[in-house]
Amino acid sequence: MRKGIALALALLMLAGLAGCAGKQENTGDNASIVVGFSQLGAESSWRIANTASMEQAAKESGYSLMMENANQKQEKQIDAIRSFIAYRVDVIVFSPIVETGWDNVLSEAKQAGIPVILMDRMIETQDDSLYTAYVGADFYAEGRRAGEYLIRKADALGAEHLRIAEICGTTDSTPMRDRQRGFMDVIGQDARFEVIASVDGDFLRSKGEECMRDLLAQYGAGGIDVIYSHNDGMTLGALDVLESLDDPAAKDMILITVDGEKEAVDALKAGRINCVVQCTPHLGPSVMKLVGDLKAGKELPKIYHPEEGAFTDLDDLKDPSVEGF
Numbered sequence: 001m002r003k004g005i006a007l008a009l010a011l012l013m014l015a016g017l018a019g020c021a022g023k024q025e026n027t028g029d030n031a032s033i034v035v036g037f038s039q040l041g042a043e044s045s046w047r048i049a050n051t052a053s054m055e056q057a058a059k060e061s062g063y064s065l066m067m068e069n070a071n072q073k074q075e076k077q078i079d080a081i082r083s084f085i086a087y088r089v090d091v092i093v094f095s096p097i098v099e100t101g102w103d104n105v106l107s108e109a110k111q112a113g114i115p116v117i118l119m120d121r122m123i124e125t126q127d128d129s130l131y132t133a134y135v136g137a138d139f140y141a142e143g144r145r146a147g148e149y150l151i152r153k154a155d156a157l158g159a160e161h162l163r164i165a166e167i168c169g170t171t172d173s174t175p176m177r178d179r180q181r182g183f184m185d186v187i188g189q190d191a192r193f194e195v196i197a198s199v200d201g202d203f204l205r206s207k208g209e210e211c212m213r214d215l216l217a218q219y220g221a222g223g224i225d226v227i228y229s230h231n232d233g234m235t236l237g238a239l240d241v242l243e244s245l246d247d248p249a250a251k252d253m254i255l256i257t258v259d260g261e262k263e264a265v266d267a268l269k270a271g272r273i274n275c276v277v278q279c280t281p282h283l284g285p286s287v288m289k290l291v292g293d294l295k296a297g298k299e300l301p302k303i304y305h306p307e308e309g310a311f312t313d314l315d316d317l318k319d320p321s322v323e324g325f
């Protein structure tokens with residue numbers, strides 16, 4: 001009961017301090033377990049679906065969720081984690097916008113005895129004890145899937161030389177680094193492929209559009225054969241630009257994207273995109289299961305990756321499993 005009052009006060013104070021704290025206080029047996037969740041932003045449909053998954057899973061499991069959205073600012077995530085420590089939440093969950101710069105604040109959480117679960121993105125640290133578990137995609141495998149598709153496609157077309165422009169996600173974020181590394185590890189030694197540009201689209205649709213315009217200004221539609229874009233938002237932005245041109249070379253470009261949101265999968269089925277590598281945003285249930293296991297004193301797996309695949313124009317797109325989120 002006392003914890004319930006303390007939680008209500010904490011939620012009120014946090015909301016007052018931050019101005020935008022999400023409060024979801026449940027009432028069942030688990031309601032006294034408080035999960036502090038720092039979401040990194042709302043930059044894409046993926047992120048919005050991910051936030052909804054966390055909220056829904058907290059509701060279903062009965063835990064109270066204190067959520068802060070950092071609007072793509074690392075300092076705001078650090079502030080949010082510090083406020084969760086001050087309010088002595090039971091578990092901190094966070095999705096780090098970039099990989100570096102977390103050691104100090106996570107050491108504070110460790111000293112306070114609050115376990116940290118990394119959700120969606122990883123951190124770069126020498127000290128693995130700063131987090132208890134990681135739940136999220138294997139971004140390196142996603143990059144490899146994109147490369148493997150391109151090899152199959154080049155084989156199918158009998159292509160001898162393909163010029164690739166890469167539109168990258170947020171610089172130094174795990175998906176940006178690992179989707180690039182995985183892709184390059186697969187195509188890098190194959191002389192048919194040449195990466196002519198790698199530009200930063202920050203996972204934003206508007207930036208995808210901007211990048212595409214810049215790439216066209218530099219190379220022309222006839223100078224680019226493949227767009228490898230690290231998320232659907234940026235791909236759809238680039239596609240808007242390509243489809244506004246009256247140029248057959250723009251229509252012939254091979255488009256490879258990552259995520260699997262409905263708009264992108266529908267575009268794949270309509271022949272406007274060639275390959276969608278899946279990345280599931282529905283991580284909430286796995287996170288809340290780990291919270292329950294932690295509270296029950298169970299040992300957690302250090303790394304949990306959901307199962308994912310890819311949908312491509314070389315496969316049967318009529319299969320009912322081919323659908324977006």
Ligand code: AHR
Binds near residue numbers: 175203232233258
């Ligand atoms: O970290 C996952 C990535 O972040 C998704 O691919 C992207 O859409 C999001 O913004």
